[in-house]
Amino acid sequence: MQKYWKEVVKITEFSVQKYMRSLRQPFCPGCGLFSLTHAFLKAVYELGYENLSKFVFCSGIGCSSWIPSPYFMADSIHTLHGRSIPVATSIKLLRPDLNVVVFGGDGDIVGIGLNHFIHAARRNTDILVIMGNNMVYGMTGGQVAPTTPLKTRTTTTPYGSFEYPLDAAKLAAVAGASYSARWTTAHPKELKEALKKAIGLDGFRFIEVITQCPTAFGRKAGFRNVGEMLKWFKDSAVLVQQADKMDQEELEGKIVIGEFVERKRATLVENVYAIMKEAQRNGK
Amino acid sequence: MHEDEEKTYFWSGNEACAEAAIIAGCRFFAGYPISPANEIAELMAKKLPKANGIFMQMEDELASIGAVMGASWCGVKAMTATSGPGFSLMQETIGWGFMTETPCVIVDVQRLGPGTGQATKCGQGDVMQARWGTHSDYMAIVLSPNSVQETFELTIRAFNLSEKYRTPVILLTDETIAHVRERITVPKKERIEIIDRKKPTPKDRRFFGLEDIAPMPAVGEGFNVAVTASTHNEYGIRFTADPLIHRRLVENINNKIRKNASEIEDVERYNVEDCQVGVVSYGCTSRGVYEAIKEVEKRGVKIGHIRLKTLWPFPEKAVRDLAKNSEKIIVPEMNLGQIFYEVKRVACNVDVVPVNKIGGGELITPEEIFAKILEGGSQDN
DSSP: OOOHHHHHHHHHOOOGGGGBOOSOOOOOOHHHHHHHHHHHHHOOOOOOOSSSEEEEEEOOSSSSGGGTTBBSSEEEEEOSTHHHHHHHHHHHHOOTTSEEEEEHHHHIIITTTHHHHHHHHHHTTOEEEEEEEOOSBBTTTBBOOOTTTTTTTSOOOOOOSSSOOOOOHHHHHHHHHHEEEEEEEEEEEHHHHHHHHHHOOOOEEEEEEOOOOIIIIIIIOOSSSSSHHHHHHHEEEEEEEHHSSHHHHHHHEEEEEEEEEOOOOOOOOHHHHHHHHHHHHTTT | OSSSSSSEEEEEEEHHHHHHHOOOOOOEEEEEOOOOTTTHHHHHHHGGGGTTTTEEEESSHHHHHHHHHHTTTTTOEEEEEEEHHHHHHHHHHHHHHHHTTOEEEEEEEEOOTTTTOEEEEEEOOTTTHHHHOOSSSEEEEEOOOOSHHHHHHHHHHHHHHHHHHEEEEEEEEEEHHHHHHEEEOOGGGGGSOOOOOOOOOTTTTOSSSSSSSOOOTTTSSSSSOOOESBBBBBOOBBBBSOHHHHHHHHHHHHHHTTHHHHHHEEEEEEEEOOOOOEEEGGGHHHHHHHHHHHHHTTOOEEEEEEEEEEEEEHHHHHHHHHHHHHSSSEEESSSSSSSHHHHHHTTTEEEEEEEEEETTTTTOOOOHHHHHOOOOOOOOO
């Protein structure tokens, strides 16, 4: 009984309200982005941040980009479609003391903004990129995305998609990220732990969150409700260590989750300021 | 470089631009290689680290202008330099900068297009792109120097105007002015006016779309500023459907430039009050006009000249003054007619005659302008 009360007290101590300007996030009922918002703010809370004054949020265009802007009680810069990472880059360079966090969807980060994503990972830019991957362009009504699984029906692939999806978490790892992980909204605890870890690390950190979009993805892809989608995430999830031992055929239709990379490498901020110091020391 | 004494140098236009930017207080530059703007980036890469500034060569122009906007929201003066094709790529973000009222300077060293055109040759084809490049209703401030000395002066003015009016400002130079080397005098420190943006007081909460120019906070200052180029109210909160909020916001940010147009407009006037023939010129093309005028005057023809240092907002009053007395106005430019139509719109009861030349970076010669001035009779335009 005593233990139970401890749990309750602990839960009530945390509220997303603590960090938000408004609770009226504009997402559809059943949207996975509510879970992502919760997981992120819970991670911030558990890390001991009383408010978001040490954070700056950059986002692009799309549903995921509306997570921080303007709902978080923080500095938030809502940029153009695909351009959140360049804006975040210069902010981090000029204000290395702030935690710069990018929120974006799969279309924003690895569709129109893919170039910036790869280069930020290459530079090991000190930003945390959180990508809500709903495998579709949700805000515009459910068009095929670079992350849509093969043969999935969307509004622009009415007979099924004929393209292979992009593996963003793996790409970040290969391009030079310090940390890259993928979880789903059906794994809220693991997601929260990954976010906590990523906020504490340096360099380019990427967390891909497979999230359900019942409105734009579910209706065309044949899911009747949110529960079915979450069940799909749970059932098809395979840990990356396991996936390494599986062949192409076995991996078909699976969602590989877990940590793809964690490495230590000098970051962009460290490199830029080291070179600056050297330039200043060498006189003219 | 910036000393307490007046000093003379022998610089190219691009060099003068970079040196002036540092003096104006620019501490962030992001760019992507493109001819004929490269020397600006190269010099900034050399100078900025020593001035505690940051230079970034980004992966493309979209990223460059994005990084410039981010820097500006850190309270840092920022600049990028490019040419026609890169300028086209930046247009969407320039619109973002206008809507969010983000001060920054974009240098467009014009070259010949459309498309890749003649990448290293001079042209003046971006005049309309500089004005109307991004979508929807906005007003651009565009400055056009015609010498190395003026590139220096107008670069500083570009920063000052952008800080004062909280808006992106475009410095429209061209390949000729960028690469010509001339003697230039850098004035004493105290003789250069530097304007910095208005910062908010701790109590301020209204940062956007005010009738006057709103104060601008930076990130990390505790204002919890919400920046968005979606329609927003004065607190930065998004309203994507409310007609009144959109009308008020967009009208206010246009008006802050429109109402101050007379202060922004800057022209060089020559003999405007007493002339039979007028010339309206800008940028490198104006260099030939001076010589043509000398020759024409030897023949007893009275000639007036307006040289536009500000292209946008278009200096209507100056051109109207010129049109009062002259029978015809010659507009030489290295494109197939852009400022010509503006002059025609303003000087509607005067014969407006274009002199156009494109290709190979060939300048319009004084002889060509001379011939057009002396040509009699009405023109079919």
